[in-house]
Every structure is written in C-alpha cells, then in structure tokens.
Amino acid sequence: MEKTYYSPADLPKFGEITELQPEMGRKFFSYYAEVFKEGALTEREKALIALAVAHAVQCPYCIDAYSSDCLQKGADENQMMEAVHVAAAIKGGAALVHGVQMMNKIKELTM
C-alpha cells in the first residue's frame, strides 16, 4: 500500500479505469471529451469553469490538470485566480446560506 492517498504519477493513469469496466469507462471518456469541445462556451471558458470546480471539489488531480490546461488555452493568471474566487464564493455562500436554516431553528426553539 502506498504511503499517501494521492500520487502525481496516478493522474496519467486515469484512462486505466476502463480496465475493470470497459464500457462505462469508454462512455465516460467519450462524454468527457465531448463536454470540453468548443461549443456555446469556448474551450478556454470551459477550462476556467473546470478549474473553479476542481477547487470546489478539492481534487488535486483536477487542479494539476486544469491549471496546465488553462495556461495552454491562453487564460491569464487574473482569470484563473478569479475563477478560484468564484469557487470560494460559492463554497462560502453555500455554508453561510445555511445560516438561515439555523436562524429558523433558533426561532422555532426559543421564546
């Protein structure tokens, strides 16, 4: 067993997940490739969204992959950091908006 849960060497092995379930794996990667093609959104915009989501789900593989991808697609550092702030704002907002639920409960239980 490895000493850490995450290893950079595992990222390029992502495709190997098809070994245990080829059909689902292939369908996933085909869908994945389709999603990131230029469409109503540019490839660069999609890479920035992916970078923000990567931070929200705190996936180190995705942060590695989409930091490189954003640079490759021509995004600048300001755009990349703003994308991370969008993720942080949504994550922070998601925690804080539950404060309303807490306040409702306080009202329910107190005089």
Add this chain to the structure above:
Amino acid sequence: MQLTVLQQPSLHGSQFQAFAEKLDEYGLYPLTSTGTTILQINVGKMCNQTCKHCHVDAGPDRKEIMTRETMQLCLDAIKQSPNIGTVDLTGGAPEMNPDFRWFVEELSKLGRQVIVRCNLTIILANKKYYDLPEFFKEHGVHVISSLPYFQASRTDAQRGDGVFEKSIKALQMLNEVGYGKEGTGLQLDLVYNPSGAFLPGGQKSLEAEFKRRLKSGYDIDFNSLFCITNLPVSRYLDYLIQSGNYDSYMQKLIDAFNPVAAAGVMCRNTISVGWDGYLYDCDFNQMLELKVEDGMPRHIREFDDAALDKRHIVLNQHCYGCTAGAGSSCGGETVK
C-alpha cells in the same frame, strides 16, 4: 552535449521512445523530403534581445553573421531553383546584419515571397531602424513577429523587461504603414509560444483571444497567429532542466504525438541555411549542428534541390516538439 541530454533516460530511469522508432510505427520512417519550396536563411545569431527560450542562443554578444558572399551564394541557389517560392529570413535579429537591406532588395528582385522574422523591438532599438516598416512595405515583405502573450507579465518574463511595451509600439508603427490592415496586402502575422513548460492551445481560439485583447487594449491589427511549440533545444532545454520540468515536458510531447502532424512537418519542404552557408533540415537541427544527411550537398555553394529533395531528414528526440498535438512549424499548426 544537448543531444546527449536528449537521448539519456528520464530521471525515473525509463527511456523515452526514440523518435525514429515512433515514426516507424506509423510507416513514416525514414522521413523524406517532399520537395523544397521554402529556403529558410539564418543570417546571424546577433540579436538585441536575449530571450529565455531562444533555441539559437542569440544575443548582443554573438558575432556569427552571414557575409555578403554567402548571401550571394544563396541568391544564386534560389535563381536556379524555381520551386523555391518562399525565402524566410531569420536570426538573431536579421535586421542587425549590415547586409540585410541589400539582401532583401536582391531577393525581392527574384520575385519570390520574402518573409522576415522581426522581433519587433529592433524597430525601436536605434534610430537607423525606425524606417524598417517603410522598408518592409516597399519590398512587399511578409513580417512575422513573436509576441508570446497579450500582456506584459508573460511576454517580459520570456523576452526581457520592457519588451512588451516596445513590441506594442512597433506593432502600431507597422499598422500605421498598412501592415495587418485589411485590403493592403501587407501581411503581419504573430507567433505565440508558451512562456513556460506547457504546450500551446488551439491556434484558432488563441488567435481570436489575441485579436480581441490587442484591438481593445492597443488598437492593434494583425492577420494570423501562429502557435509554436517550444522545442527542447538550447536555452529552453536549460530552462526545462533547471526548473525540474524536463521529464514531464518530454513525456507531454510524446503523449501528444500526432501522426498526421508528423506527416506534415516543415522540414519536408524546407531547407535551412546557417550563417556560414551550411545546410540543415531545420533551424533546430542547425542549432544542434545536425547537418543534412551525409552524402547530400551540405553547403549552399553546392546547392542542388533535385538531389536534396531525395534526402532523408535527420531526426532526434527534439523532433517530438513538431509532432505534438496539432503540430508545430514556423507557420504554426500543421494539422488544419
């Protein structure tokens, strides 16, 4: 020395697959010429800039420049080779060669398309260069210039402090005489190459972003953007090694190998001439001192395009840079 580095195993002990072997898998080995239509001439390593990624290792201290005698040999070779439709002048900063203007004038008389790879800042480097936009216009020169990013931070990180600002000013001067403007026929193309250890993105998408940013920020127009992959040669190779990115960058290039790009590499229709007249398959081979195949004419004075068109291209591990993704050449992507 560079070739030794390129051929050694990775830090993890595994050997990168030999480029020739990779081509062989796709039936492309030996790689052969498809007929020379472009003569790329490096008129010297002298340059006013010292860019961190430069594969020529060019700079103000370099003294190797082409003599007028060698230029005359180039002119003679071009005259006897009607298939050469394009003459591509590069350096260093080609304009710093004292015989540059004479050479362009003589080339333009031959009726071939003349490209000058202008680093932009040379136009502002000294009063004697201020009229270069007019000179280029007068001779119908196709100008191709490097601008690695539409912001100062990444441009200056690669090309030196203040380069972005001067490049913008030079582009405005080129625009003023009609370069990059619709309907003038004066072609101004920009070259994008990544400022770091990553590959270039899609050319079409980056071109749209460059056009939008340069127009809105600086009122600059240009025709096309060429995306070029950095090859692990000279200063860029040093950068990769010193920054600890060499292995992962080589692996990225190999993983992105595209046989369609490999079939369309520029060395198949180009001959590169060194400052001293020796012949190479490309400018990168020139810097690695890999002359054209043994037994072929190897100097411009022996130029024979019929013989050279039968040559096998000299390959090494750096060639993976031209076959990654959508391909890379001095004219940008090779897979359309």
